[in-house]
Amino acid sequence: MTTDPTTYVLRGVRPLGGDPADVVLAGGVVAALGAPGSVDVPGDAVEVDGADHVLLPGLVDLHTHLREPGREDAETVASGTRAAAAGGFTAVHAMANTSPVADTAGVVEQVWRLGRDAGFADVHPVGAVTVGLAGERLAELGAMAHSAARVRVFSDDGRCVDDPILMRRALEYVKAFGGVVAQHAQEPRLTEGAQMNEGVVSAEIGLAGWPAVAEEAIIARDVLLAEHVGSRLHVCHLSTAGSVEIVRWAKSRGIDVTAEVTPHHLVLTDELARTYDPTYKVNPPLRTAADVEAVREGLADGTIDIVATDHAPHTREDKDCEWAAAAFGMTGLETALSVVQQTMVDPGRMTWADVARVLSVAPARIGRVEHAHGRPVAVGEPANLTLVDPAATRVVDGAAQATASGNTPFAGRELPGRVVATFLRGRATVLDGAVVEPAGAGAR
Amino acid sequence: MKHLLSTADLSKDDALLLLDTAAQMAATQSRAIKKLPTLRGRTVVNLFFEDSTRTRISFEAAAKRLSADVINFSAKGSSVSKGESLKDTALTLHAMGADAVVVRHWASGAPYQLAHAGWLDAAVLNAGDGTHQHPTQALLDAFTIRRHLVGRRGGGDPDGVGADLAGLRVAIVGDVLHSRVARSNVALLRTLGAEVTLVSPPTLVPVGVETWPCRTSYDLDATLADWQPDAVMMLRVQRERMSGGTGGAFFPSPLEYTRYYGLDARRLALLPDHAIVMHPGPMNRGLEISAEAADSDRAVIVEQVANGVAVRMAALYLLLAGDPSAEGNDL
Numbered sequence: 001m002t003t004d005p006t007t008y009v010l011r012g013v014r015p016l017g018g019d020p021a022d023v024v025l026a027g028g029v030v031a032a033l034g035a036p037g038s039v040d041v042p043g044d045a046v047e048v049d050g051a052d053h054v055l056l057p058g059l060v061d062l063h064t065h066l067r068e069p070g071r072e073d074a075e076t077v078a079s080g081t082r083a084a085a086a087g088g089f090t091a092v093h094a095m096a097n098t099s100p101v102a103d104t105a106g107v108v109e110q111v112w113r114l115g116r117d118a119g120f121a122d123v124h125p126v127g128a129v130t131v132g133l134a135g136e137r138l139a140e141l142g143a144m145a146h147s148a149a150r151v152r153v154f155s156d157d158g159r160c161v162d163d164p165i166l167m168r169r170a171l172e173y174v175k176a177f178g179g180v181v182a183q184h185a186q187e188p189r190l191t192e193g194a195q196m197n198e199g200v201v202s203a204e205i206g207l208a209g210w211p212a213v214a215e216e217a218i219i220a221r222d223v224l225l226a227e228h229v230g231s232r233l234h235v236c237h238l239s240t241a242g243s244v245e246i247v248r249w250a251k252s253r254g255i256d257v258t259a260e261v262t263p264h265h266l267v268l269t270d271e272l273a274r275t276y277d278p279t280y281k282v283n284p285p286l287r288t289a290a291d292v293e294a295v296r297e298g299l300a301d302g303t304i305d306i307v308a309t310d311h312a313p314h315t316r317e318d319k320d321c322e323w324a325a326a327a328f329g330m331t332g333l334e335t336a337l338s339v340v341q342q343t344m345v346d347p348g349r350m351t352w353a354d355v356a357r358v359l360s361v362a363p364a365r366i367g368r369v370e371h372a373h374g375r376p377v378a379v380g381e382p383a384n385l386t387l388v389d390p391a392a393t394r395v396v397d398g399a400a401q402a403t404a405s406g407n408t409p410f411a412g413r414e415l416p417g418r419v420v421a422t423f424l425r426g427r428a429t430v431l432d433g434a435v436v437e438p439a440g441a442g443a444r
Numbered sequence: 445m446k447h448l449l450s451t452a453d454l455s456k457d458d459a460l461l462l463l464d465t466a467a468q469m470a471a472t473q474s475r476a477i478k479k480l481p482t483l484r485g486r487t488v489v490n491l492f493f494e495d496s497t498r499t500r501i502s503f504e505a506a507a508k509r510l511s512a513d514v515i516n517f518s519a520k521g522s523s524v525s526k527g528e529s530l531k532d533t534a535l536t537l538h539a540m541g542a543d544a545v546v547v548r549h550w551a552s553g554a555p556y557q558l559a560h561a562g563w564l565d566a567a568v569l570n571a572g573d574g575t576h577q578h579p580t581q582a583l584l585d586a587f588t589i590r591r592h593l594v595g596r597r598g599g600g601d602p603d604g605v606g607a608d609l610a611g612l613r614v615a616i617v618g619d620v621l622h623s624r625v626a627r628s629n630v631a632l633l634r635t636l637g638a639e640v641t642l643v644s645p646p647t648l649v650p651v652g653v654e655t656w657p658c659r660t661s662y663d664l665d666a667t668l669a670d671w672q673p674d675a676v677m678m679l680r681v682q683r684e685r686m687s688g689g690t691g692g693a694f695f696p697s698p699l700e701y702t703r704y705y706g707l708d709a710r711r712l713a714l715l716p717d718h719a720i721v722m723h724p725g726p727m728n729r730g731l732e733i734s735a736e737a738a739d740s741d742r743a744v745i746v747e748q749v750a751n752g753v754a755v756r757m758a759a760l761y762l763l764l765a766g767d768p769s770a771e772g773n774d775l
Contacts, residue, residue, distance in 0.1 A: 203652030211651070
């Protein structure tokens with residue numbers, strides 16, 4: 001157990017990749033920031049050497065599966081938020097497809113409290129759009145919005161709100177409290193039994209196809225619905241070139257739509273299904289190299305607003321089986337920032353300021369947590385910060401990760417960048433690359 | 445060859461070695477004593493996660509005629525019904541010392557996983573996985589085609605030993621989308637130099653078929669009359685493709701299917717005189733093939749079954765006994 005000092009000085013760090021600075025964190029906020037050697041540092045401050053390290057606002061994930069309540073064998077709020085901290089996140093939005101489903105004020109408050117008790121990252125529960133994710137009638141969205149968890153994002157993620165009138169009502173209803181519907185775009189009839197992207201590879205290896213049109217048709221319908229009723233729409237884990245085109249078109253019309261892409265859709269393709277290794281089974285499925293290029297381009301030009309992990313932990317037994325029998329999903333909290341660096345920053349398609357935008361500022365704004373997260377790196381702002389060493393490289397080892405599950409698709413791959421420190425309201429949740437237990441917590 | 449998982453993995457030399465070895469095996473089957481001592485003391489497990497009496501007894505006969513010990517392991521049930529997991533089954537077979545595992549599975553890729561996941565070190569023979577591959581079916585089809593269209597016609601070796609299928613035209617007709625037989629045949633026939641045309645209603649060809657090394661057509665009459673195939677392979681149409689279940693019906697009615705894609709006496713007459721009619725069985729008489737076509741002189745369907753045993757003997761022999769010229773491996 002580590003004592004939790006209240007004052008840190010980060011030496012020589014580059015806020016948003018800019019000029020070097022010394023940054024003092026005290027009292028839960030950024031207390032001082034200036035050129036190296038120019039700021040007053042309290043005598044008891046803990047020194048953090050940050051030469052050539054990039055300082056970002058703490059990362060915010062709009063799409064995390066923490067599995068608690070219900071599947072604590074795969075992940076808990078505590079283990080999932082430890083993974084979040086290790087990956088540089090200070091806030092996560094916990095998806096609603098738990099057991100019981102997060103479709104009442106009681107469940108979302110429970111998840112919110114578990115997050116607060118764990119102390120590794122702020123947990124903002126996502127509420128289900130429909131009761132039991134069944135797609136039949138609206139859950140009590142108002143009660144969740146007005147609960148202690150202050151839910152603003154609503155999603156049946158894992159399932160699509162495919163009934164058009166129900167989707168329209170949800171889009172309209174959440175306007176009363178500034179909410180947003182985050183749609184898992186998957187036309188269900190076009191994807192019955194679907195196992196992987198439908199195309200050249202699925203035809204050859206004999207796995208049932210999940211066609212791009214099943215995603216694009218729903219996104220096209222939803223942006224038109226959002227325009228018609230003047231609501232805000234968020235598109236979860238967009239994965240195809242056609243989806244990027246539709247969102248680009250919608251934004252050009254002034255429709256209030258935001259979109260996310262996962263780290264895995266920025267780099268992995270359906271060619272990996274040839275191994276029949278269910279680690280690569282995910283929903284929406286890995287697409288083609290052309291789709292990967294399209295989502296990178298969409299992220300670079302702002303069509304896609306954010307990167308969200310869709311961190312989906314699963315037990316060994318749910319992945320150690322036939323492809324068709326395996327669960328969909330892969331973990332992502334501890335590799336997301338590295339994948340964004342590798343695919344967008346290192347090739348020169350995005351700056352570190354852009355990274356702060358897509359992994360912190362924009363997701364905080366979409367999730368309506370911008371009062372605390374995604375803030376500027378400036379004096380007086382909450383000390384929710386992430387310090388990254390972009391020159392470091394590491395080989396991903398699933399067993400060494402903080403998440404309770406081992407289903408990372410990046411196992412054995414070398415990725416750039418390492419989270420050196422994460423601060424949540426001035427408390428180090430990660431220091432020297434290692435997770436720091438909260439003061440008063442027992443050793444784990 | 446360590447495993448036989450997909451015909452796409454076979455080089456032309458591999459394929460010819462399998463077919464030529466099958467011809468040697470077939471020759472031994474006309475002897476009074478059919479049993480060979482080659483695999484004495486070796487254990488072959490028939491691991492069937494899906495019912496297929498025909499395929500199982502064909503592999504069983506093949507293994508027994510090579511004097512292997514045969515264990516039949518029926519592991520029906522999907523993950524949904526919470527049967528024993530594929531992994532635990534594999535570990536069990538490994539512990540029992542299986543030398544070869546013949547696996548039939550409802551899930552595409554299950555044999556590939558058995559061969560590559562490190563759960564067991566036996567040779568894996570794919571006896572049909574999901575909608576992926578059924579390599580011994582394609583090999584027995586190629587063997588049958590070679591015997592009829594290269595061997596007997598060519599005047600050389602009656603089995604066509606040593607020859608490939610260069611220049612021959614094969615039409616594969618029916619539900620290509622769900623067919624492991626079609627996928628296996630397209631790859632193998634192409635490797636052996638034959639030309640393939642797939643004939644299906646547009647709902648029963650996969651998206652992505654355009655990269656396959658073959659032609660596709662929606663018109664059976666035109667394919668038979670204009671392209672003049674040397675062999676016509678009819679695929680079985682599963683009953684569930686006709687109903688409105690998952691995904692809905694793939695064609696309006698069985699009658700309409702038969703009208704456009706069924707092989708009957710009239711279509712048989714469009715073929716060249718030497719052309720043969722094939723079917724992997726079991727047939728839906730009156731649906732994809734009429735009784736006249738199935739029972740005609742052109743049909744080699746029963747012979748396909750006999751050749752299946754010889755081909756499976758060859759596959760087991762090559763995977764387990766290795767180099768056929770090695771000492772003690774005389775046939």
